[in-house]
Amino acid sequence: MTETTKPKKDHPWLFRTYAGHSTAAKSNALYRTNLAKGQTGLSVAFDLPTQTGYDSDHVLARGEVGKVGVPVCHLGDMRTLFDQIPLEQMNTSMTINAPAPWLLSLYIAVAEEQGADISKLQGTVQNDLVKEYLSRGTYICPPKPSLTMITDVAAYTAQNLPKWNPMNVCSYHLQEAGATPEQELAFALATGIAVLDDLKGKVPAAEFPAMVGRISFFVNAGIRFVTEMCKMRAFTELWDEICLDRYGIAEEKYRRFRYGVQVNSLGLTEQQPENNVYRILIEMLAVTLSKNARARAVQLPAWNEALGLPRPWDQQWSLRMQQIMAYETDLLEYGDLFDGNPVVTAKVESLKAGARQELETLDAMGGAIAAIDYMKARLVDSNAARVGNIETGETTIVGVNRWTEAEPSPLVGSDGGIMTVDPAVEADQIARLQAWRASRDAVAVAVALEQLRADAAAGKNIMPASIAAAKAGATTGEWAGVMRAVHGEYRGPTGVSRSPSNRTEGLEDIRAAVDAVSSKLGRRLKFLVGKPGLDGHSNGAEQIAFRARDCGMDITYEGIRLTPEQIVTQAAAEEVHVIGLSILSGSHLPLISEVMERMRAVGLDHIPVCVGGIIPEEDAVKLKAMGVARVYTPKDFELNRIMMDIVALATPETVAA
DSSP states (O other), X not given: OOTTOOOOOOOOXXXXXXXXOSOHHHHHHHHHHHHHTTOOSEEEEBOHHHHTTOOTXXXXXXXXXXXXXXXXXXXXXXXXHTTTOOGGGOEEEEEOOXXXXXXXXXHHHHHHHTXXXXXXXXXXXXXXXXXXXXXXXXOOSOHHHXXXXXXXXXXXXXXXXXXXXXXXXXXXXXXXXXXXXXXXXXXXXXXXXXXHHHHTTTSOGGGHHHHHTTOEEEEEEOSOHHHHHHHHHHHHHHHHHHHHHTTOOOOGGGGOOOEEEEEOSTTOOSSSGGGHHHHHHHHHHTTTSOGGGOOSEEEOOOTTTTTSBOOHHHHHHHHHHHHHHHHTSSGGGSSOSOTTOHHHHHHHHHHHHHHHHHHHHHHHHTSXXXXXXXXXXXXXXXXXXXXXXXXXXXXXXXXXXXXXXXXXXXXXXXXXXXXXXXXXXXXXXXXHHHHHHHHSOXXXXXXXXXXXXXXHHHTOXXXXXXXXXXXXXXXXXXXXXXXXXXXXXXXXXOSOOSSOXXXXXXXXXXXXXXXXXXXXXTSOOEEEEEOBSSOOOOHHHHHHHHHHHHTTOXXXXXXXXXXXXXXXXXXXXXXXXXXXXXXXXXXXXXXXXXXXXXXXXXXXXTSOEEEESSOOHHHHHXXXXXXXXXXXXXXXXXXXXXXXXXXXXXXXXHXXX
């Protein structure tokens, strides 16, 4: 190479920022700003009511509207969300699962209004229901009809949206739920297999290889970046193997493991949050360094996500990190840096062997759909081991269990270092929704929804009827209501059995304290763990219930998505001694307020209530003023201390005081 010859650079990956909040109009302004800053793809975050198929005025939506994403109730919201953004030129990722057919229908309807050639639309719907049962919790219907909806989307895109990724197997939340690398590999690949097995009967044999090529993955990259990089190489090799051996896909391009990534949010810390910048950068290396296993799209969390909702500046900082890596370094000038490395090869082979063993177990059970209970229990157990290692110090977390003394962070300014959503957003959104319902052609909506119901009941592909319903003016809640009526609702497994695990070593003192207070109470200490609202992030609640059970408490944990009324009714029926509530969506104030009001109304205000979540200090003060006994945030990682707090709160003298 001469001095004047520049090495040829690879094209960088797509730069995305996972974004959306408050309203469609505010999110639209944010997207246009981010695109102007150099973002090259859109990644839409929907709020929890939208993700779970409820309109903004549903009882379960209370306090959740616009919190963790943008509310989209109908065609008008979707039209506003993408105003002045030419969809034919975009590559749009929509993190939507159970209502994926519906949100894609709204997207298609808006694109048609813009005059777009639908066949040119590029993007992805996540559309992975299996991981929703295991980790994220935004499912609606039982597994089998949900799988049918996934492949309905895939079959429709095969004919009409050939550039669209119809299903994004999402192992990201598996790692967030505690999966080991081998479990993450196996559970995600098993999901891909389940989808392809079902899809084979819905597309012509000649078109099937191309559809295999359109299945993509969305993965997590954790802090152990050498292991994570090897995991990505293992993913690429195992997927190639599955596509060739199981499905006979001859064309190499259709066997390519195509994936986007969000680096780990689980490891972001509330303590010394400035350290998260380094964690995010290191985790990005795992999915960019190895050319043969490089991500096609990367979105990075913001440094302050353990504190609350990031501000636009925080998202910009993460975007700049990607741009510096891609454009200032020489990374993209070289081939794969790890081919032939014996250490890397050995690690990759070890991960593949572990994943194959797990895949054989799942296969023997009948595949991913049949093995959901098994996988959920495995994840809860793995997460318990992870949490235990942090508590004992076997796993070091800088600023959390070592080197905890630190200067106050100047990044956390007068606004608390986060953005807050105006509570008035919910009322505004509901008013727009009601105006939309009043202005539409009710007869046309009814006809469209009846056609949707008939097609779903008959086993026809629901996409054409969903698109017609979108254009007629139906709402997200109405679409999901039809799916619930036809297929039924579903409550996923909690992964927490009532039988103690083998993780009771070191709990002797707490078990003795539980026994002592139970004697004073005249029966076993009864602890109710509840998740009010739509927040499906159940990892924390599961670990609290898991540890409380192993400490000898009589636990009640029914899983996610309960109304405050249901929780209070259950507390009364089971005569519990302490209630623990977990909310990570930012909706703690309205939901806990309603729980406390209902408890007072039925004479249960003597029962101590603990609350856990991503809760700013000023909100913790408000919760305690409502009567909440204890408030826990991500910095409270010592579960044994929380267990002793529960014992103290249940002690009759404490309750009487």
